[in-house]
Amino acid sequence: MSLQQNKTIRWGIIGLGNIAHKFAKDLLTIKDAKLQAVASRSADKANAFANTYNAVNAYSSYEDLVNDPDVDAVYIATPHSFHKSHTLLCLTHDKAVLCEKPFAMNLEEVKEMIALAKEKKVLLMEALWTYFLPHYQYTLELLKNENYGKLLKVEADFGFSRPFNESSRLFDKAVGGGSLLDIGIYPIFATLSTLGEPDHIEASCTSFNNGADSSCNMHFKYNTTTEAILKSTLVEDTPTTCVFTCEEAVITLNRQFHTPTTVTISQNGKEHTLDYTGDTIGYNFEILHFNQLLREGKTESDIMTFDFSLKLIKTLDKVRSLIQLNY
Missing domain, CATH: 3.30.360.10 (Dihydrodipicolinate Reductase; domain 2)
Incomplete structure (x- = not known):
């Protein structure tokens, strides 16, 4: 479903570490976008982050954030091993997802994420911000x-x-x-x-x-x-x-x-x-791209495509196999 071209995109952030601070700081520079909600397992951390970046709501659970009806899109900035589960959580609740790179831990996890996004017809994109600079x-x-x-x-x-x-x-x-x-x-x-x-x-x-x-x-x-x-x-x-x-x-x-x-x-x-x-x-460039995709009702980026994300994780898997790095 496409949105009004001038609609303010209301963002949520899951995981409030260093990269989330950078993302939130650049989000403040974007017209027609705002930080609606943030979530951390620590209520104190969530409240402090919300106060710093003018978020409307602060939650001490990720489940509460994805159940917030006023959140249009979620930026996932948790550690790599949680990307799949948190992406699936958001997609299940029909939230558009911008998931930090690497998309997930291996090819099978990425395939599962993309499959659910396609099934739900919900926008999903890997946040490899360099592509948009x-x-x-x-x-x-x-x-x-x-x-x-x-x-x-x-x-x-x-x-x-x-x-x-x-x-x-x-x-x-x-x-x-x-x-x-x-x-x-x-x-x-x-x-x-x-x-x-x-x-x-x-x-x-x-x-x-x-x-x-x-x-x-x-x-x-x-x-x-x-x-x-x-x-x-x-x-x-x-x-x-x-x-x-x-x-x-x-x-x-x-x-x-x-x-x-x-x-x-x-x-x-x-x-x-x-x-x-x-x-x-520099995070504003990928945010602007994602916002426009959401407004146009797109479910996949024409720059950071699913095909490219699959090639990227396949290559990472091949390198890991060669150096015998197993998680």
């Missing part, structure tokens, strides 16, 4: 149109160093912690969205004592001339750039390539840099 869309157009010839190589890394903390979600293998699902997904995303699925994958990893992967190195092979070299790590600060080498130029998404950043084009010994940084964190 202007600098990334600009780069995709350059590559799609082959402005600088064919794409030959992708080199992307995402790494930072954090002291190991077994109580932190980031290092907790039981909830999908480790470098691959948390940040390795970004270099893989950059490759799949430009080169597609590889013909062959090589991968290796190092691990913490609890079995969570501390770093992952990946080599995607397409043919004799096309490849991707990717890395994720929680034990080293890396440039966190994405470099697309084409036949006639090199396109570099500079530091923190997954966020609004600068793009440098190097050709014939000359460099030209475009600045795509802005006033927001």
